Each structure stands twice: as structure tokens, then as C-alpha cells.
Amino acid sequence: MSVDNALWRAIGMFRVAAFVYSVALAIYGYHTYRGVVLAAAVLAVMGAWTALTIWAYRSPALRTWRLVAADFAVTALCLLATGVVVPTAARHAGAPTLTAAWVAAPVIACAVKGGRRWAIAAALALGAIDVALRGVAVQDALSGTVMLLLAGLGVGYLSALAHGAERRMQQAVELDAATRERERLARGIHDGVLQVLGLVQRRGAELGDEGMELSRLAGEQEAALRSLVGLDTAPTTTGGLVDLRHLLRPMDGTRVHLVTPAAAVVLPARVATEIAAAVDSALHNVRAHAGTDATAWVLVEDERDCVTVTVRDDGRGMAPERIAEAAATGRLGIAQSISGRIRDLGGEVTIVTAPARGVEVEMRVPRPRDRRSHSRLPRGR
Known part of the structure; x- marks a missing residue:
């Protein structure tokens, strides 16, 4: 499995765990909601979107910026629904949003797709929505934004590190294949071309002035060819x-x-x-x-x-x-x-x-x- 596939599968696993946590928080605090039906509808959308993104992110052809942007938009809309479902007083007091940790999924997706800069932008945008919903910069909103930033930075760094390791591994595999092919060619050249050039170099001097020149050229070509087949070439x-x-x-x-x-x-x-x-x-x-x-x-x-x-x-x-x-x-x-x-x-x-x-x-x-x-x-x- 490639690094990309592993990272996107990990995002899917995170979504499932975060969605279960969001459902548990909603069940625990539903009696304080102003619109239980709407809360259930938002959770249903989150569940359907979780299943859809797990399927879509499994395919490299579908992992486009268009899908990541749609992921961000759906998450932002679900987060904004908190303003309708959760009473104002509860939001100001630090009550959890409907999305809870599920909101971090598009941030992690941006980190894997585009690196730390895109993850920071997504984290700040979602953090700003959270603060706006609460009306004041309460500690829970600020802490959530900081956690989003840390998640984006950490995953972005690990993604770059993993991709670098994968490239080095690929280069090592290509180097090994190139070395084996060079050794195979070197054996054939040594058994044929180099022996002929060596013979021409040794016997050319017996053919007069033209033979001397031929002997010199054969010697140069033999040295160049021996150097060529002896290189530790790398792809x-x-x-x-x-x-x-x-x-x-x-x-x-x-x-x-x-x-x-x-x-x-x-x-x-x-x-x-x-x-x-x-x-x-x-x-x-x-x-x-x-x-x-x-x-x-x-x-x-x-x-x-x-x-x-x-x-x-x-x-x-x-x-x-x-x-x-x-x-x-x-x-x-x-x-x-x-x-x-x-x-x-x-x-x-x-x-x-x-x-x-x-x-x-x-x-x-x-x-x-x-x-x-x-x-x-x-x-x-």
C-alpha cells in the first residue's frame, strides 16, 4: 500500500471515530437543543458524508481539490447548523458544537493533499466560524482552533516526511534494478567487446603506422568502456x-x-x-x-x-x-x-x-x- 493510500484510509478511520463521538455528545445533550429534528438531520448528513468521503478518498482519481473543497464546505455547513440547534446561552457557556472533533477531517485532508499551508488556512477558517457562532472568544473555541492548527501542522509534516521516505525507497529500488542490469550488460561486454578491443590494442602495433593509430584508439575506447560499465550509476x-x-x-x-x-x-x-x-x-x-x-x-x-x-x-x-x-x-x-x-x-x-x-x-x-x-x-x- 502506498503512503497516499494509507494516509487517506487513516482519514476515513478518523471520520468514523469522530462521527461516533459527535453522536454520543448529541445524545447526551439533546434535551438542551432547540431543534432536535434538525440536529438529527445534521447528524444524518454527517454520517452520509462520512461514508461518501471514505469511498471517494479510496480512489486516487477522485482525490481532487474539488472533492476537498466540497468536504470543507459540507463540514462548515454542519458546523454552522450549531447556531440554530444549540441555544445562544449554551454556546456562550462553551457547549460542544454538533460536529465536535469531526470538524478536523477537512483540515487533515488539506494537510495530506496540499501540505501545512493549506491545512493552516482550513483550520483558521473553521476556527473563525466556531468563534463567530459563540459570539465571544471563549476558551473552548480558542482551544478548538489551536487543536485544529496542531492537527494540520502535525499531519502535514508527517505527510511530507512519509512521501520523502517513499521517494527514497523508490530510488533505492530503481538503483538496485539498474545495478543488476548494468552487471548483466558488463558481463556480456567483458566477454565480447572488451576482449576484441584488447586484442586490437595488442596486435595493432604490428601493422605499421596505421596500426599504431588503430591500437591507440582501441586502447582509449577500451578504457572508456571499462569505466562506463564500472560506474555505480543511479537512476x-x-x-x-x-x-x-x-x-x-x-x-x-x-x-x-x-x-x-x-x-x-x-x-x-x-x-x-x-x-x-x-x-x-x-x-x-x-x-x-x-x-x-x-x-x-x-x-x-x-x-x-x-x-x-x-x-x-x-x-x-x-x-x-x-x-x-x-x-x-x-x-x-x-x-x-x-x-x-x-x-x-x-x-x-x-x-x-x-x-x-x-x-x-x-x-x-x-x-x-x-x-x-x-x-x-x-x-x-
């Missing part, structure tokens, strides 16, 4: 978190050396993907312009408020003004594929280069804030 969802190291490890090879922290570099999926794409563009520039013998180093630094990725090579380098000239002539590799991506993430790119001294591209991206807590997302542990 991601929209707005989910991923480890940046997982996206960068496939780029490691014989001429690309990757240095990352020991702990996970946790970032939102979109941010991590854009950073990885910028790094890939920087490495593409190394392969295209730095020279056939150039080696690149990728350094990842996970700082408190930002993540810094530096791509440095020992190639032929270039004059600093060539970056602006390339952008002006329509070659936008650095301007868009690197700087544009990082700038869209709120970061900055610093490029240091000179002829015969290689190129160093430093990309600094601020760690995104958690919208719920307004704090920076935590670093990996």
Missing part, C-alpha cells in the same frame, strides 16, 4: 540528483586523466548534465586543436558553495585574442558549448592560454539552493 528523475563524477568518468582515457573527489559531487540532474556537456566540448577542442600528442587533465573540486571543473591540456595553445575572433567568425565552440552552458547555470568560465603553453578552462558553477530550505544542496558524504 534520475526530473529534478532528481546525480553524482557529477558518474557523468565524467566515461571521458577518462589514455590521453584524458580525470581527478575527482572521493565523495560524491551531488548536483541536480540538469546542472550535472550541462557541466558534463561543457567538459566534453572542452575535450573535443583539445582533440581537434591541441595536437595529436596532447594530453588533457580534468580536475573536479567540490567546494562549499560551488563546484569547479578545470580542463587543462599540454598542447600547442593559442593566442588569447583568438577566442574572440573565433566567436566573431561563427565558430561558437567555446562561446556557446562551454561558456554559454555555464553562464546559463549562473556560473563563469575563465580561459588561460598562450602559444605553446596549452589551454586551461576553469568552469565555476554555484551550488543550487534547495527551494524548500533555501540552503545550498548538501555536498556528498
